[in-house]
Amino acid sequence: MSSRSILFVAQAQFVMALFPRCKEAGFEVGLADTLSGALNFIKKSKPEAVFSRIRFPGYRIENLLAEAAGAMGDFPPVYAFTDAGSAEEANRLMELGAQDYWLEPLAWDKVEAVTACAPRSVQTEVQPQPARPTTSVKKSIDIIGRHPVILRVLALARQVARSKATVLIAGESGTGKEKFARFLHNNSDRSSGPFVAINCAALPEHLLESELFGHEKGAFTGAIGRKLGKFELATGGSILLDEISEMDMGLQAKLLRVLQEQEIDRVGGTETVKVDTRVLATTNRRLDEYVKDGKFRQDLYYRLNVIPLKLPALRERGDDVLLLADFFVNSYCRDYGLPKLGFSADARRWLLEYDWPGNVRELQNLMERAVLLAGTGPIETAHFLLDEDAWPLGEDMAAVCQTAAAGFAADMASVSGGSLAAGGSLTDADTGSILPLAEMERHLILRSLDQTQGNRTQAANLLGISVRTLRNKLNEYRQLGMEIP
Template sequence: MPDSTLLFIAEPQSVTSVFSPLKEAGYQAGLADNLAGAINFIKKSKPCLIFTRPIMQGYSAQALLAEAVNIENFPPVVVFSRTGSADEALKYMELGARDYWLEPLSWDKIKLMLPDEKPASIPSEEDLNAPDKPATGSTGTQGRYQIIGRHPAMMRVLGLAKQVAKSKATILISGESGTGKEMFARFLHHHSDRSDNPFVAINCAALPEHLLESELFGHEKGSFTGAINRKLGKFELASGGTILLDEITEMDLGLQAKLLRVLQEGEIDRVGGVETVKVDVRVLATTNRDIEETVKEGKFRQDLFYRLNVIPLKLPALGQRGNDIMLLAKFFVDKNCTEYGLAPLNFSDEARKWLLDYEWPGNVRELQNLMERAVLLAGGGPIESKHFLNDPDAWMPDETYDPSENDTGTPADQGAEAGIAGSFEVMPISEMEKHLIIKSLGQTSGNRTKAADLLGISVRTLRNKLNDYKKQGLEL
């Protein structure tokens, strides 16, 4: 889809670290290293964002930005540099760049730039209460924000969420990491009267205090070094809709006081501004900490806690949800089989027992990743516990690899160039990873240590990827 595609104009090794979270979030990516290829990709695939180096051999971001006037609906451009300067940032912002970043690229920063999802279907009462099927809430493209479960603890939380979704009350969603707090927040938004308006999320742990204040409330031009333009904050961008303050307990005490005023008065002050701005925003917050204990320790304001905790939603850990584990496991397996074009897979009795006995410290997120791994390793099935690869060193595939040919019989370097730098087709992140890995092995004559360094990943990660490809039938 056009609104779920990103273009990176950079060396592969500088962007591979964000491919996995991009894929998990359902986004596609293109990779280019020259102006002609980038323009071709933009016209054909209509990416929603572009991340580009300032200068590479035979390419400059300045030339790219100059093309913006010739292409309708040219996407926002973020320039990222290894060693930036205020003068360079000013130059590219004046040329039309949306933002200017220093390396490294991170998923936490990228996802703040991504467009919001359009609201989709919300579960009916029958869906939530049917005893013979999972309670499912679907929001986002292709069910990206589904909530699955029929354990009584989950049904209670879903029922309460549905009951209060249309209110203006602030809601505090708590639970261990990986339990699906952001998905519940999106469920609340899309089941509210504000669903046609923006949903804006910001991670309070991802930015230092002075940057977080600017992100939340915006700033005026010249309010601090680097503030070369007025910038609207997340509260203004979410006006009429919903803002999610993720990991709220990581917010600095000084900023907590300013947030309390927003909740009480419904107005903000931009950094460096002199005018008060009214905002109409429904506030949701999440935490994976014991927030009451944090209040007792003096690390979180008690008055802010009371203001946020009008409606508390506490999500159960996956290990406490009984057979929901198998419902979720089957859902993720079916989803990955479809995405990878594989035949449906079932679980062996031994694998079922392992899944139900495991404690799941990483909760649903860990289960999701484990099921993708199992699908890739199980071959024709059934899925067994060994396919969960709990001990990667115990897996003993054939370590031989011929770098002269890839899976198509084409010289590896040539094939990778055709798949990425030549055709500029939109492809799944997993396919792009495969092309980059094959290309790096070709360039290093099969030396995995050098290839891993080139890609910016560990040797173990590279080995696991190659094992996955071998299980898919790729002759390495």
């Protein structure tokens, strides 16, 4: 049995995706869905950390925190996570003793960071320790892509990775900003040190200050012991300030001092603490516009923007969509123990034509869904299910297709003045001439909309085209003055 263990208190579906990563890191993983089960595992295996959903049927995290408070120091740190959080709830739970408060989905990066750096107990005062080289094999961070726009960003990241310069990574949500931050860390001289990330938008100002800089015992209600901040935990390594644009102006001034002086003041403390941490920051905003609007300090912006990395949106990366889709599908097939799956030609065409407003994150989530729905494959456009109400499943879908096919045959026969025999041609009943392709295309599109009661997603599937292509065609017809249902 492993000498290291961690415990998840949640329903399995919310955490099971993390189990392979935990085992790779050498952890024995416990899973409990009751308070008694959690306490039994803690007593038997003495886990390094407990990651608990805030509430689910038959369980509330407050009861676990009460047990921790009564354990007089002999209890692992508890990290809370939830699908719908609030600043008030975060404040309340952290005052009850929770070490941190996260929003779902629970990410391995956070689990890895706190298990590498967190103290054994919420009650025990721990002095800062110098970063030690990790004993496990460091996982490489692969940036997948061949498009010139991503290769340029990747080349710049490699060039500056070994420096200590602050890097500001900008890009739309879901473009992989945190992944690039990890790439910079793993390719730097600090790769053997910790990588600590914190979301600046997740906590109100006073809690964020405590998380960044730590606090002393008695600094505020609920501060029952000294707590090290993220900057101290990241000493010798890197700290990622995610969504830096959402940081309060007052806290921005304190962060500027840290960047300039490399020292912090714990909340409620009297001593200045030196730190040696490389700062990486991400934003999905135009920080220069925030500076003009007075929402972000100009001096801090210049201090953060020493090395700017601008990540492209997925829609700007061409065939990289297919590379990433294949990567995610193969990964999820391995995780779920499924046979390798491929894409149909229509599915690949759809992947290239879709706009991807959620970028790589949306693609990843969509590929997991497709893997679970495709069975033995291949993956079809219907398995993407972008609109939950768009696709009837199973026999219902087959019935729609059969009905539409019968309607097509009947209509084509009436248009051509006879039956549509194999190898035959579609001709005008009066002149005998072949009907124009555009006319047949329009007829088929309108017929598909009629069969699906105007549902464009179903109609596109029946026609074997993307929804985007269908919408473009309908817009063309409207511009020609045609009535579209």
